[in-house]
Amino acid sequence: MRFFYQLSAIVIVTLLAVLGWDLSSRRVSHGNKELIIYAGMFGPGEPVQLLYSGPPAGLEPEHPFGAQAAGHYAALAAAWPEMATKVKQRFQAVFQAELPSPDSAASDIGALAEQYRQLDRRYIDRLVAAIGRKDRLQRLELFNAFAELHPQYDLHLIHIFEQLHPAYTVGLFEDFKRRHPQYAIEERWDGRWVLSTNRPRFLTGSDVPDLIAGSLAELRILFRENLALPLDRPLPEESDPVWRSKGILYSASADGGGVPVIDTFNNVALEACRYTINPRDVRENHHPYAAGTRIAYLWPGLIHINVIFYNRAHFRQIGLNPDSPPRTVDEFEDTCRKLLKAGIEPIAQDGESYLENWWLDLSNRMVGYDELLKSCSGYGPRFAGSNADKRYLDVAERLRRWRNEGFWMKQFSASKWPGAQRDFGAGKCTFLFTGTWLPAEIAQTRSYDPKVFDLSCFIFPGCPEGTGNPRAITASAQGHAITRQGRNHKGAAALLNYLSTYGAELEGTELHYISARKGVPLPPEMAALGPILAEAKPGDIITDGILGDLPMFTKFVLLESVAQFMPIRSDNLTPEEFCQTMERKAQELYAKYGKGM
Amino acid sequence: MIVRGKHPGARQAAVALVLLAPTLVLFGVFMVWPAIDALRISLYNWTGFSPRPEWVGIRHFRDMFGATVWGMGVPFLLALAVALAAAGLLNWRSGRQTEPTLWQRRQAKWAWWPALLILCAWLAWWLYGTQDGDDFFRWCVRNNFKLMFVGGLFNFAFAFIFAAGLSMANFKAAKFYRTMIFFPSFISAVGVAILWQRVYDARGGLCNEMIQGVADLVSRAISVVHPIHLTIEPIEWLSSDNMFNSVIAAAIWSGVGGEMILLIAAIQRIPPTFYEAARVDGANERQVFVHITLPMIKEVILITLTLWVIGSLKVFGLVQAMGIDQDQTSSVVSTRQYELAFSNRDNIYQMGYATAMAVVLLVLIVIFALGLRLFKSEEELEF
Numbered sequence: 001m002r003f004f005y006q007l008s009a010i011v012i013v014t015l016l017a018v019l020g021w022d023l024s025s026r027r028v029s030h031g032n033k034e035l036i037i038y039a040g041m042f043g044p045g046e047p048v049q050l051l052y053s054g055p056p057a058g059l060e061p062e063h064p065f066g067a068q069a070a071g072h073y074a075a076l077a078a079a080w081p082e083m084a085t086k087v088k089q090r091f092q093a094v095f096q097a098e099l100p101s102p103d104s105a106a107s108d109i110g111a112l113a114e115q116y117r118q119l120d121r122r123y124i125d126r127l128v129a130a131i132g133r134k135d136r137l138q139r140l141e142l143f144n145a146f147a148e149l150h151p152q153y154d155l156h157l158i159h160i161f162e163q164l165h166p167a168y169t170v171g172l173f174e175d176f177k178r179r180h181p182q183y184a185i186e187e188r189w190d191g192r193w194v195l196s197t198n199r200p201r202f203l204t205g206s207d208v209p210d211l212i213a214g215s216l217a218e219l220r221i222l223f224r225e226n227l228a229l230p231l232d233r234p235l236p237e238e239s240d241p242v243w244r245s246k247g248i249l250y251s252a253s254a255d256g257g258g259v260p261v262i263d264t265f266n267n268v269a270l271e272a273c274r275y276t277i278n279p280r281d282v283r284e285n286h287h288p289y290a291a292g293t294r295i296a297y298l299w300p301g302l303i304h305i306n307v308i309f310y311n312r313a314h315f316r317q318i319g320l321n322p323d324s325p326p327r328t329v330d331e332f333e334d335t336c337r338k339l340l341k342a343g344i345e346p347i348a349q350d351g352e353s354y355l356e357n358w359w360l361d362l363s364n365r366m367v368g369y370d371e372l373l374k375s376c377s378g379y380g381p382r383f384a385g386s387n388a389d390k391r392y393l394d395v396a397e398r399l400r401r402w403r404n405e406g407f408w409m410k411q412f413s414a415s416k417w418p419g420a421q422r423d424f425g426a427g428k429c430t431f432l433f434t435g436t437w438l439p440a441e442i443a444q445t446r447s448y449d450p451k452v453f454d455l456s457c458f459i460f461p462g463c464p465e466g467t468g469n470p471r472a473i474t475a476s477a478q479g480h481a482i483t484r485q486g487r488n489h490k491g492a493a494a495l496l497n498y499l500s501t502y503g504a505e506l507e508g509t510e511l512h513y514i515s516a517r518k519g520v521p522l523p524p525e526m527a528a529l530g531p532i533l534a535e536a537k538p539g540d541i542i543t544d545g546i547l548g549d550l551p552m553f554t555k556f557v558l559l560e561s562v563a564q565f566m567p568i569r570s571d572n573l574t575p576e577e578f579c580q581t582m583e584r585k586a587q588e589l590y591a592k593y594g595k596g597m
Numbered sequence: 598m599i600v601r602g603k604h605p606g607a608r609q610a611a612v613a614l615v616l617l618a619p620t621l622v623l624f625g626v627f628m629v630w631p632a633i634d635a636l637r638i639s640l641y642n643w644t645g646f647s648p649r650p651e652w653v654g655i656r657h658f659r660d661m662f663g664a665t666v667w668g669m670g671v672p673f674l675l676a677l678a679v680a681l682a683a684a685g686l687l688n689w690r691s692g693r694q695t696e697p698t699l700w701q702r703r704q705a706k707w708a709w710w711p712a713l714l715i716l717c718a719w720l721a722w723w724l725y726g727t728q729d730g731d732d733f734f735r736w737c738v739r740n741n742f743k744l745m746f747v748g749g750l751f752n753f754a755f756a757f758i759f760a761a762g763l764s765m766a767n768f769k770a771a772k773f774y775r776t777m778i779f780f781p782s783f784i785s786a787v788g789v790a791i792l793w794q795r796v797y798d799a800r801g802g803l804c805n806e807m808i809q810g811v812a813d814l815v816s817r818a819i820s821v822v823h824p825i826h827l828t829i830e831p832i833e834w835l836s837s838d839n840m841f842n843s844v845i846a847a848a849i850w851s852g853v854g855g856e857m858i859l860l861i862a863a864i865q866r867i868p869p870t871f872y873e874a875a876r877v878d879g880a881n882e883r884q885v886f887v888h889i890t891l892p893m894i895k896e897v898i899l900i901t902l903t904l905w906v907i908g909s910l911k912v913f914g915l916v917q918a919m920g921i922d923q924d925q926t927s928s929v930v931s932t933r934q935y936e937l938a939f940s941n942r943d944n945i946y947q948m949g950y951a952t953a954m955a956v957v958l959l960v961l962i963v964i965f966a967l968g969l970r971l972f973k974s975e976e977e978l979e980f
Contacts, residue, residue: 004616196939199645220944225646285647351836352924411799414833416920423800551944560733563924569837592660 026186033184036491038173039198039209041218043191047444047511051503053187054171060136063094064127066167070100073131075112076124083128090132115164120149139168144178155255158506172503176495183491195221202227202485210486211496215478216273216298217548223275223297225285228481229489231273232262232296233289238489248482248493249296254501261497265300268533269516271541272477273298276549278596299496300516301479302507304435305459305529306357306545312454314430318342325458325528329362329398332461336407339430345409348420348429355566356558357433360546362395364472365463369542376546376553376586378595384576384583391466392582396575399566413567427452433460435476439512439525455525459532473536474545477516552597557585632959639953644946645938657953663729666722673719680715684708706971713968734954736925737933738961740841744929745909745965748845748852752905753898755853760860761890775861779854786851786914793847794919797834805831835920840927844919848912856901863897864890892974899969906965910958930958 026035042048044056055061065072073091077084077099091099116124126145130138146161153160158170173185190197194214201208212219222228229235232247242250249262262270274294281287289295312322318338326332336346349355363372367389374380381389402408409420409429421441424432425448432438439455442448448455462470480499482492504517512523514533522530547554564571565578573581589597639657643650662670684705691697691705723730724739759778763771781789796803812827819825834843867890875885913931928936936943938951 008619193939202646203648217944221644221646221946225644227646284651285649352920411831411833411836414797414799414836414839416794416835419798419800548944555943555945560925563837567837568833569926 030184030186034182034488034491035184035186036211036488036495037186037188037207037209037486038495039188039190039194039212041192041194041212041214042189044189046189047440048507049189050169050171051506051510052172052499053189054174055139055169058136060139061167062134062136064131064139064142064165064168069166070095071109071112072164072166073099074101075109076116076127076131078109079113079116080124080128083124086128087131090128093132112164115160119146119164123149139170140174143168143170143174147175147178155502156505158502159509172499172506173495175502176498179498180494183494185495195219202483205485208483208485208487210488210492211299211480211482213301213478213480215304215476215544216275217476217544217551219298219481220275220548220551222481222483223295224278224281224287226281226287227484228297229484230289230295230297231299231482240490248489249299251493251497254494254497261500262296264500264518265516266303266518266533267538268305268473268475268536268541269300269303269477270296271538272303272475272543273300273479273516274543280594280597297481298477298479299482299500300477301500302477302513303516303533304437304476304478305514306361306433306435306474307457307459307526307529308461309424309432309434309438309455309457309525311424311427311430311452312456313427313450313452314339314342314344318344322454322456325456326461327458329365329461329463333402333407336402336431337405340406345423345429346407346431347409347412348424348432349408349412350415350417350420351413351567352563353417353420354434356554356562358399358566359395359558359562361433361460361474362398362463363392363468364474364542364545365460365468365470366391366395366466368466368468369472369545371467373546373549376550376558377597378586378590382583383586384579388579388583393575393579396565396578400575403566403568413569425453436514436526436529439523443512456528457526458528469540471532471536471540472542473532473540474542476544476548479516550597552589552593553586556589557582561585635952635955635959638949639956641949642947643949645948646946650949653949657950658957660950661731661734661953661957662723663727663731665729666727669722670719673715677712677715677719680712684712706973709971713964713971716964733925733928734930734933737928737930740927740929741910741912741961743841744845744848744912745906748848748909749902749905751845752849752852752856753902755849756856756860756901759853759857760864761886763857764861764864775858779858781851782854782858784851787918789847789851790915790918790920793843793850794835797843799831799833799835802834804834805829808832837924837926840919840924844916844927847919848909848915851915852905852908856905859897859901860894863894867893895974899972903966903969906969907962910962910965930954934958 040049040052050056070091073087077087080087088099091097119127123145126142130142142165143161147157150157150160158172158175162169173187177183177185188194188197188209194212195218198209198212212222219228229248231249234245234247235243238244240251242252250260253259253261253264273296275297277287277289277291277293277295279291282289282291308325310325315322315325318341320335320338326335339346360372367375371380371389375383375389375392381387383389383392409415409423412420418441420429420432421434421438423429425442427449436457442455459471459473462468480492480496482489482496486492500517504515504520507513508515508520508523512525514522514526514529522533543549546558561573561578561582564581565573565575638650640652640654641650642653642656687708688705691701694701697705724735724742759774762768763775763778765771768774784792799805808829809831812829816825816827819827833839871889871893872885875889880888911931912929913935916927916929917932917935919927934951934954937945937947937954939946
């Protein structure tokens with residue numbers, strides 16, 4: 001028995017020690033700083049995570065210019081002749097070779113040298129001392145010195161620093177912590193299942209993230225259950241006078257211009273970040289706002305729009321003007337036929353991803369979103385039966401014709417993500433209907449030969465015989481929600497304010513996303529969307545579409561029916577059967593959960 | 598341990614309880630309580646976020662099986678109750694015997710068969726005889742069963758053939774082949790899925806390339822007499838029609854090695870004297886296999902089958918990573934559960950309904966695992 005007691009004592013002491021360490025580790029690492037708990041929807045190593053966090057610890061480069069930057073040494077030597085000898089010595093120390101003459105180095109030495117010449121002399125001294133030294137810890141020291149000595153770069157600070165130090169990247173969080181030393185950030189990169197990961201925390205109320213990243217559709221459950229703070233509504237319980245009277249989004253923008261942060265976002269982004277309170281939210285979740293109210297719960301970050309990407313190289317190949325993509329579905333059909341005649345598969349498509357978007361967007365153009373929403377909710381014309389709107393059958397028949405004519409790539413039914421994306425990038429197919437996140441995903445994988453792959457996009461073509469708005473775009477927003485149970489609302493808002501002010505351009509230029517912030521240029525692949533975004537009115541923007549407004553209908557009616565209609569399989573439905581199946585499943589859904597779900 | 602005192606048994610029990618307490622507490626907190634709580638959650642409508650779940654009683658189970666099936670469940674339940682009562686009575690009587698005969702023990706065990714058959718009949722009727730209830734869920738259960746029976750048959754057949762072949766004394770490269778066949782068992786389910794996705798790719802995947810390669814060879818051979826080029830239309834291995842069969846093939850590829858190792862271990866455990874004695878008595882290879890090898894490894898066969906049954910009903914990673922979406926033809930119960938409970942892609946969080954599915958899955962696993970125990974021998978072989 002004695003041994004048993006001793007063993008038990010050892011186990012208990014060990015458990016207590018582990019528990020004590022776990023409880024104190026946060027205090028040890030963050031000291032007395034105010035903690036902001038950030039839960040991101042991207043996983044470790046993804047571009048957004050790297051943009052926010054900076055390089056992973058232990059993988060930081062040793063030298064600021066890296067291995068392929070002889071031009072930077074040459075430009076630095078040219079810009080500061082008195083330092084040239086030292087720079088050459090440093091180069092020799094790093095590469096064990098003579099610094100190449102400027103002619104054989106980078107061609108834009110002159111412009112680069114001019115940029116180095118603009119820098120403060122004190123910084124140049126530090127930089128020259130650093131370039132020959134192997135030190136993985138000097139990156140942040142150099143950046144902090146750079147930031148301190150060059151306040152004029154303010155908004156573009158990180159971008160310019162990274163241009164002049166090609167091996168170094170600086171995370172937005174690192175810059176935020178430099179600007180706001182009172183805050184520490186605990187990063188949780190939970191990936192796409194960020195909500196599920198944090199669900200126990202929401203339930204227990206402990207360790208709840210202060211802000212949580214995701215799209216409006218993904219985070220909708222937080223808004224429904226009143227677990228997130230409304231951002232454009234007064235918050236009487238908060239101490240900040242602006243928050244109390246107007247709302248968080250009316251705080252001054254972080255760049256010091258005095259402009260309320262809400263005015264720095266474009267209309268599409270703001271609209272796409274608004275959630276309409278559902279009667280069920282009020283009834284079941286005791287939501288404090290009236291049904292029908294549209295509230296911005298998501299702090300805008302990026303905008304995703306459903307567009308058809310196309311390969312301009314194929315347009316040139318078949319003799320079409322690459323700058324004038326199809327405007328109507330008939331023109332789209334003609335283009336597809338021309339492509340088929342030229343031996344090119346028109347549409348890259350996986351057998352499961354986003355198939356429903358063809359039906360949704362064609363229906364939007366044909367009957368209009370409001371009418372479609374009514375039909376899907378159960379309050380409008382039906383898909384089949386005596387009260388049917390025949391145009392739904394027209395949509396299904398048109399889609400079946402497209403499939404029968406071979407518009408979708410061969411064997412698309414068996415293709416799994418990212419098969420279609422791969423074939424599209426390889427120049428095998430001309431069109432790909434997806435969200436504007438595509439360029440960011442493509443940029444991660446490989447560089448494409450512009451002769452075979454020249455990317456641009458257009459919004460879903462209009463339907464001449466339809467009554468839908470031909471300019472309507474289905475947009476979804478990605479951003480951040482501030483959680484009600486989070487302990488540091490102030491810090492969370494400060495971080496978001498910083499991210500949307502200082503990170504917007506980087507997200508556009510480095511990751512090829514469309515920023516929610518006004519004035520940030522669109523990535524070149526999506527430049528054609530510029531006028532559409534600039535002129536879009538609230539009525540032109542469909543926030544998340546049916547997927548967002550009626551998630552139950554989408555899942556249990558639309559997706560299941562589409563899976564039996566769009567791909568090629570043995571139990572495939574005819575257009576009539578598809579409409580009947582939609583109707584049957586819709587009625588089953590209404591009977592089970594009620595209408596408008 | 599020396600036990601003194603008036604009630605040595607009680608003291609011994611108390612000591613045992615103290616020693617077992619930590620394990621019992623941990624088991625209770627982390628295994629028993631969650632199982633009971635799962636049963637509770639299955640009776641609620643709950644997103645998993647709200648602290649206010651809505652009580653719905655058995656509605657989730659009714660939705661799953663449908664009102665008709667639910668109603669028809671009453672006669673089945675009555676029949677089941679009668680069968681269970683009869684089996685219980687027989688077993689109770691057999692248990693009262695101080696030394697029941699082999700025949701009595703067998704009788705007691707066979708008494709459970711009617712109950713099992715009634716359950717299977719009800720299940721088969723629900724799966725194939727009705728259109729009622731959650732159609733998607735029914736498809737998922739069918740797929741689980743397909744993996745269990747079809748996959749299990751092939752998996753066991755391959756494992757048995759490999760084990761028998763590799764156990765032959767004169768097989769020189771046995772170790773090499775054993776390692777090669779066992780190797781896929783080391784790969785995680787996601788790794789297997791990604792690998793097989795590439796193999797099955799309709800556009801340039803290994804399967805179709807091999808088929809076309811064979812066609813090219815045949816074309817070349819025929820071209821000697823008549824110029825021809827055979828082009829095979831690529832097979833869509835991952836289309837909805839073929840998807841689940843492709844998953845089963847991948848599951849067999851990754852599962853056969855583990856089963857084979859268990860069977861090899863069992864075969865090699867059999868003392869060679871048994872074989873020698875049989876051969877001295879004039880038994881041929883088939884008789885040796887049927888009368889010595891099979892009975893001696895029967896227990897291990899039952900274990901491998903039980904593991905396969907449990908694994909095929911619980912399968913998740915492989916099916917999920919092979920790329921399911923909204924398609925019922927290629928989903929299984931666990932993937933559906935996950936989709937309903939955790940997937941934020943659709944923004945639907947049906948924790949209660951998904952937990953009800955978990956309860957049904959647990960019941961199915963228990964039924965089939967216990968069913969397999971009915972094949973257990975009554976005679977204990979010791980060697």
